[in-house]
Amino acid sequence: DIQMTQSPSSLSASVGDRVTITCQASQDISNYLNWYQQKPGKAPKLLIYDASNLETGVPSRFSGSGSGTDFTFTISSLQPEDIATYYCQQYDNLFTFGGGTKVEIK
């Protein structure tokens, strides 16, 4: 099984801040990594696929990078509507999600 470890598990930042979340895979997964946003009471929404590609319609303040075992998700300027939990997901071998990062406004 491939384990996905996200950090931090939660963070608090001010509007306009740059926010960074990391995701580490237990083995090399190339760029087979996606990122999702889940708002309270809602289904997850795909934001980034293949580690760095922005899904259609997703604001450009969201970005992703990385390959192999280490990946980064960034919100360049945090907005109030970005309050959510963010998950990484690998698809190199079946499908597993990270534990999530809850983003709150300070």
Add this chain to the structure above:
Amino acid sequence: QVQLQESGPGLVKPSQTLSLTCTVSGGSISSGDYYWSWIRQPPGKGLEWIGYIYYSGSTYYNPSLKSRVTISVDTSKNQFSLKLSSVTAADTAVYYCARLVVPAAKTAAGAFDIWGQGTMVTVSS
């Protein structure tokens, strides 16, 4: 625009079988570009992939649940279904159906790109 909608009982007794259906609208479940998946999320916890089915009927399940899971498809109704047997309180969760882009796709391969709204299933006597 493709939409997915889960349906089924919200309460299941321990040791019984959980049964859910996902209805696909706005597109055909027989598209070769997608698998059709089930994912669950226990209250306050993370996401767990359960399994997927192709329109042809071929399936793949999470090894941790494989002995208890059956996913089936009804292309005439544009629906696919989940059965999870011998449930316990640990199976209490929000269950989502989701569209999974096939690995051979040029973009977003391996991504769950469309999700249903989710349905809460509680296992309790």
